[in-house]
Amino acid sequence: MKVLLIGNYVPDGQTSMLAFKRILERELPRNGCELRVLTPPRRVLRVPTTSRLWKWLGYVDKFILFIPSIGRHLRWADVVHVTDHSNGMYIPWVKKKPNVITCHDVIAVQAAKGMIEGWNVSWTGRLFQRLIVKGLAAADLVTCVSDLTRRELLALGLAQEPRVSVVLNGLNDDFRPVPPEEAQPLVEGLGISARDKYLIHVGWDLARKNRRTVLEAFIALQERAAASGVAAPVQQLLFVGPELVPEMAELAHKRGVADRVKTVQGVSHEQLRALYAGATALLFPSLQEGFGWPIIEAQACGCPVFTSDLAPMNEIGGPGAVYVNPHDPAAIAAAIEQAAPRFEEMRRLGIENATHYSAAQMASNYVAAYRRVIEERKTAR
16 A cells, blocks of 8 residues: 655644654554655745744745645555644645545634634634645545544534544654663753652643643642641652743742752653653643643653543543643642552553553554545545
């Protein structure tokens, strides 16, 4: 089977989408697929990210200069897979062949429709989302990365139910427990004391990632420990992601924890795996996700997980995770304290849960999806 993958524009920096494409690049050939991978090359984008022209020149690369190359490779393919719904505008250009598009979430579409409070979308953004919606509606098959994404996509009427299926994400790299002697130098190389217990959060500084609540829950843990005279389950907080915004940095300083809060960026896969393995727990109180990769990444490394009692987090994390109210930092702190005696059990159950999200199974499910659309095209003829 000849599969043409259409991936994301690298300068956009969509780390998770690039990781998703890497899974398919690695696993599909193991399933007997012959693969070609197309991504828009950087041609006219030659300005810094701070320039007002950045977005528009990127659009030229992605949606004007890239289009002819799709046609040249289309003749070769048996099936086309657009790996990210945000590239839905490519679907009209591949309709001659059986096609699949993966929908990772509908959050931006919801924002464009005014459904997310505090997220104001420009007119160009609304136009962009309309093009994405048009592509989703025209695809032969839309594969959603979680049951929640499927439910929300159908609720918005973005595709007909018979043409929507679920293919759960698999782990995007080799996440596994790391022995302390291997993890310690990697963690300390990032300035984290391996002697102290730390709480970890992985994610961007987006409102829906809820990083302020992570900080507030950590502060609550320290204050509860000071009041009770019993050591807190964690003494440090580590954000794997951008630096704290000024408001969060000020809060940490006022509450006396600034010296125990650290951010790190640009970590390697080996370092991230070591950070998960060495952490006391991951706190991931996200308000909205399409899937929630850090949950299973952490579990696969033997890190206990505390995450939101919201879908899809409470569908992905399995029985090993503890589900919390993402709007209540005090309750999160209490939940971490109460679960501390069960950390070993949470590690064991988490590792077991992560095995349900293998890259091999994900690729096998996509091959089944490709066969489905190819067969449906033959039947239609």
